[in-house]
Amino acid sequence: MKEHRLLIAVSILACACSFCAAAGSWAEESVLSHETSGRRSFQAKDWNLVLTGGAMMEHKKYVLIRYGAAAFEHFFSNNISGLVEFVRYDVDQDPYGTSDGLGLNLLANVHLYKTERFTFFLAGGLGVAKFLRRVPAPDGTHFNFTTHGSLGVKLRLSDGMYFLAAAQYMHMSNANIDGPDRNPSFDGFGGYGGLTIRF
DSSP: OHHHHHHHHHHHHHHHHHHHHHHHHHHHHHHHHHHHTTOOOOOTTOEEEEEEEEEEEETTTTEEEEEEEEEEEEESSSSEEEEEEEEEEEEEETTSOEEEEEEEEEEEEEEEEEOSSEEEEEEEEEEEEEEEEEESTTTOEEEEEEEEEEEEEEEEEETTEEEEEEEEEEEEEOTTTTOGGGOOOEEEEEEEEEEEEEO
16 A cells, blocks of 8 residues: 555656646746747837727716727837827717717827736827817807826737727817807716727
């Protein structure tokens, strides 16, 4: 019985040693393949295409803004980038119906914390928007100025492609261009998601 127990113990030990050796070899190969694969996080002089979709709501007036956007992003340093963003808006203003609109934003991103797999970022900027109907209805204007702020995360899907998600705030008003009686504001909170593609 003792001999059988000894044989079992030696077999288990041999299997454990073999597994550890194989795991060590696999880990080394994985590190080497990763180092030679060219994978990296965002760096200065990178250009990216950013595709996003999201929604924001102001509950006190029940104004819901849905949008899709495409932006070109350029990294000025390893942690700071600028974006030119083109936006297509769809506004639901119960009980005043819906309105479509187009927007242009100039944004800045600051990457607060980066790893190989993900990065946390803070974004903000200014923009303009033009709508088919008055926004916010009924006393707003067709043309508005916008300010934006968001906090989010980007997760690497593959080399050169990231999934992003963020919580956001948007303020919209017209700076009294038609007088104070035609300047109701929109202050909405929401979120967006999308893809960042390096090219």
